[in-house]
Amino acid sequence: SKVQYYNNPMWPGEAHSLKVEKILYQGKSPYQEILVFESSTYGNVLVLDGIVQLTDKDECAYQEMVTHLPLCSIPSPKNVLVVGGGDGGVLREIARHDSVETIDICEIDQLVIDVSKEFFPNLSVGFKDPRVRLHVGDAVDFLRNSPEGKYDAIIVDSSDPIGPAQALVEKPFIQTIARALKPGGVLCNLAESMWLHTHLIQDMLSICHQTFKGSVHYAWTSVPTYPSGVIGFLLCAKEGRPVNFLTPVNPIEKIQGATKAGKELRFYNSEIHRAAFVLPTFVRRELESY
Numbered sequence: 268s269k270v271q272y273y274n275n276p277m278w279p280g281e282a283h284s285l286k287v288e289k290i291l292y293q294g295k296s297p298y299q300e301i302l303v304f305e306s307s308t309y310g311n312v313l314v315l316d317g318i319v320q321l322t323d324k325d326e327c328a329y330q331e332m333v334t335h336l337p338l339c340s341i342p343s344p345k346n347v348l349v350v351g352g353g354d355g356g357v358l359r360e361i362a363r364h365d366s367v368e369t370i371d372i373c374e375i376d377q378l379v380i381d382v383s384k385e386f387f388p389n390l391s392v393g394f395k396d397p398r399v400r401l402h403v404g405d406a407v408d409f410l411r412n413s414p415e416g417k418y419d420a421i422i423v424d425s426s427d428p429i430g431p432a433q434a435l436v437e438k439p440f441i442q443t444i445a446r447a448l449k450p451g452g453v454l455c456n457l458a459e460s461m462w463l464h465t466h467l468i469q470d471m472l473s474i475c476h477q478t479f480k481g482s483v484h485y486a487w488t489s490v491p492t493y494p495s496g497v498i499g500f501l502l503c504a505k506e507g508r509p510v511n512f513l514t515p516v517n518p519i520e521k522i523q524g525a526t527k528a529g530k531e532l533r534f535y536n537s538e539i540h541r542a543a544f545v546l547p548t549f550v551r552r553e554l555e556s557y
């Protein structure tokens with residue numbers, strides 16, 4: 268049998284299928300439906316409200332890029348916040364940075380954490396790092412109550428901005444993120460695929476340009492199990508210290524060797540860091556005036 272995802276308003280008219288070997292978990296939290304299945308070619312797959320979140324085979328592309336694009340753009344990040352990220356994969360990647368002293372994570376859905384610990388040990392290993400402090404709740408409230416200028420980096424590792432994560436792309440939330448960052452602090456936000464709703468990217472770009480007086484850049488990576496096969500990120504720097512996203516300032520060796528995260532890097536490197544910010548011509552045209 269196979270599971271097919273189509274008729275999703277985010278990508279009308281297209282479908283993506285994965286062959287199912289075995290359904291491992293099906294449940295419903297107060298926020299979303301949760302499905303885990305063993306696929307025949309991508310390992311275990313996590314699905315929230317019918318949208319593929321990650322698979323064992325290609326999660327490295329997303330988790331490594333969403334983490335190291337910001338963290339390698341500033342010298343020795345110390346205090347990091349993850350919004351969402353309940354599967355633990357981003358925590359695993361942050362743990363590779365020895366300069367990091369505290370890792371706050373605010374995930375709204377405890378069931379996602381429990382399911383990841385049961386079925387995705389290579390991702391939930393991130394929760395084992397002693398620097399991690401878990402807050403289960405709404406990140407909108409968490410950020411509103413966060414002290415000003417606390418974080419060097421904030422990573423928004425959410426589901427798509429329909430449903431529980433809708434508020435995470437709206438201006439008031441982005442403003443609370445900017446307030447919680449130190450001068451020269453960086454935000455890495457999940458952004459849309461360049462092939463899908465670029466108006467969402469445009470909306471986010473204009474909000475981030477208004478909110479972050481430092482640089483704002485769109486970057487992208489390949490994730491075969493996401494619709495259109497690519498996903499984007501928005502890298503934003505708060506004014507107060509020059510940040511050049513295009514050239515990593517942290518040598519890859521410093522994070523390459525970290526074995527406490529369990530596995531070596533499988534996707535990120537300094538060249539692919541620079542390449543992530545190189546955009547096709549149509550994307551440049553569509554984003555240049557935002």
Ligand SMILES: NCCCN[C@H]1CC[C@H](NCCCN)CC1
Nearest residue numbers: 277319320321425426427493494
């Ligand atoms: N730590 C993994 C979380 C994954 N975040 C998102 C999961 C949904 C995915 N939709 C891609 C479809 C684009 N609309 C984007 C990444």
